[in-house]
Amino acid sequence: MGSGVLIIEDEAVFAKNVKRYLERNQDYEVHVAGTAREGLRQLDDFAPDLVLLDLNLPDRHGFEVLQAVRERDASIKVIVITAHGGVQVAVEAMKAGAYDFLSKPVALDALKLLVDKALGQERLEERLSYYRRREADASGLAQIRGSSPAIEQMRRRVAQLLEAERRMSDNELPAVLIHGETGTGKELVARAIHFDGVRSRQPFVELNCAAIPSHLLESELFGHERGAFTDARERKLGLVEAAHGGTLFLDEIGDLEPAVQVKLLKLLEDRTVRRVGSVRDRKIDVRFITATHRALEDLIQAGQFRSDLYYRLRVVAIEVPPLRERGRDILDLAEHFLSVHRQRYQKTELRFSERAHQSLMQHAWPGNVRELKNVIEQAVLTTVTPQIDAGDLLLPQVGAAALRDGGDHSSVQTTPQAGGGATLGEVERQMIASAVERCGGNVTRAARVLGISRDTLRYKIEKLGLRHAARPEQDAE
Numbered sequence: 001m002g003s004g005v006l007i008i009e010d011e012a013v014f015a016k017n018v019k020r021y022l023e024r025n026q027d028y029e030v031h032v033a034g035t036a037r038e039g040l041r042q043l044d045d046f047a048p049d050l051v052l053l054d055l056n057l058p059d060r061h062g063f064e065v066l067q068a069v070r071e072r073d074a075s076i077k078v079i080v081i082t083a084h085g086g087v088q089v090a091v092e093a094m095k096a097g098a099y100d101f102l103s104k105p106v107a108l109d110a111l112k113l114l115v116d117k118a119l120g121q122e123r124l125e126e127r128l129s130y131y132r133r134r135e136a137d138a139s140g141l142a143q144i145r146g147s148s149p150a151i152e153q154m155r156r157r158v159a160q161l162l163e164a165e166r167r168m169s170d171n172e173l174p175a176v177l178i179h180g181e182t183g184t185g186k187e188l189v190a191r192a193i194h195f196d197g198v199r200s201r202q203p204f205v206e207l208n209c210a211a212i213p214s215h216l217l218e219s220e221l222f223g224h225e226r227g228a229f230t231d232a233r234e235r236k237l238g239l240v241e242a243a244h245g246g247t248l249f250l251d252e253i254g255d256l257e258p259a260v261q262v263k264l265l266k267l268l269e270d271r272t273v274r275r276v277g278s279v280r281d282r283k284i285d286v287r288f289i290t291a292t293h294r295a296l297e298d299l300i301q302a303g304q305f306r307s308d309l310y311y312r313l314r315v316v317a318i319e320v321p322p323l324r325e326r327g328r329d330i331l332d333l334a335e336h337f338l339s340v341h342r343q344r345y346q347k348t349e350l351r352f353s354e355r356a357h358q359s360l361m362q363h364a365w366p367g368n369v370r371e372l373k374n375v376i377e378q379a380v381l382t383t384v385t386p387q388i389d390a391g392d393l394l395l396p397q398v399g400a401a402a403l404r405d406g407g408d409h410s411s412v413q414t415t416p417q418a419g420g421g422a423t424l425g426e427v428e429r430q431m432i433a434s435a436v437e438r439c440g441g442n443v444t445r446a447a448r449v450l451g452i453s454r455d456t457l458r459y460k461i462e463k464l465g466l467r468h469a470a471r472p473e474q475d476a477e
Contacts (some may be wrong), residue, residue, distance in 0.1 A: 228277025
């Protein structure tokens with residue numbers, strides 16, 4: 001059986017026909033109650049997903065039953081059915097919390113479609129609720145890892161902000177500007193502010209302003225009406241309206257075009273939004289969090305960013321420290337990413353060597369936490385031994401003699417294997433060459449290590465000019 005449906009109806013023949021029709025394809029388990037009292041008893045015992053409720057019951061009026069259902073479990077959908085009612089009764093039923101309203105005589109196929117729609121919406125709401133809970137569990141201050149003084153200071157600042165906001169009115173929450181280098185985790189900080197804050201149950205909507213072409217950004221933010229431009233074949237809700245009641249997070253705010261900056265400033269000042277092609281403003285309630293890796297003060301001096309918008313966005317400023325200033329947080333984060341990826345790729349015995357630890361601490365991490373995460377993942381993918389050594393990290397390495405001495409390596413010159421500025425093609429070529437070499441030229445084993453098919457690896461070997469590394473005679477096990 002699927003979802004549960006409770007019919008509270010005193011016309012026995014009608015109730016029997018509805019029950020038989022709904023159960024025909026075993027989509028639903030259906031119970032019937034002939035009185036309000038029996039219906040409310042079954043509400044507790046049967047715990048239905050949906051109630052079909054007649055308003056004219058022998059012992060109580062249907063509106064009283066509707067109120068009782070809503071009080072016991074507001075998630076239960078209620079479809080009101082009556083033989084005596086018009087528009088006014090339907091309006092009252094909807095105001096009282098009914099999902100929909102039907103007048104008798106009722107076509108059974110139309111009733112089935114309405115039940116399907118109501119329960120489909122309930123399942124959608126349950127899935128949305130699940131994903132929101134999962135998103136909330138993966139966010140928050142507790143998810144910001146590290147214990148260095150720099151990260152502790154930032155964490156205290158966020159906690160102070162959240163504490164202050166609990167004493168504010170919900171519509172007075174200040175705009176927050178998060179600044180930090182690329183890859184430091186600015187989005188994680190924004191999520192902590194939202195999901196640990198007073199709007200945690202409301203939407204968290206994010207947009208990377210640098211990831212969308214400027215001519216599409218305005219429509220993405222503010223929405224558009226049908227026919228507003230050539231490809232606007234239907235009305236589209238913008239992200240600002242989608243975030244109503246919650247938080248709008250705009251990453252890389254320094255990349256906003258001047259025309260969009262003007263509209264965003266108006267939005268901040270008036271709390272209204274106008275879709276592209278519309279003549280009507282709509283009131284919205286949105287909390288703004290923005291982030292950037294650029295120095296907005298320099299952009300203001302260069303005439304590329306509005307100073308009035310800057311001061312509107314920077315009511316509270318939070319600085320996210322770069323990874324190079326976080327000391328042994330580097331190793332803590334590396335161990336965390338190793339734990340995640342060795343489970344993902346089923347290499348549960350994999351560990352860092354001491355030389356790998358030293359290499360991790362020596363690197364400058366220009367890409368910050370994002371670079372560290374990617375370095376660890378590629379090392380897990382390509383390492384064929386139970387231990388990740390310094391060379392497996394594809395980072396600039398200190399001299400072997402200095403590592404053996406175990407001394408201070410801060411002044412040791414490095415020989416780059418894959419620098420922070422390496423292109424994606426260069427990194428891919430080095431990963432494939434390393435995997436093939438470590439597998440003794442065996443393409444089958446190297447493909448397994450890289451997590452791709454042998455044919456795909458052969459294609460890439462040909463494309464990258466690495467045929468000399470693969471040995472055909474060892475291409476089978």
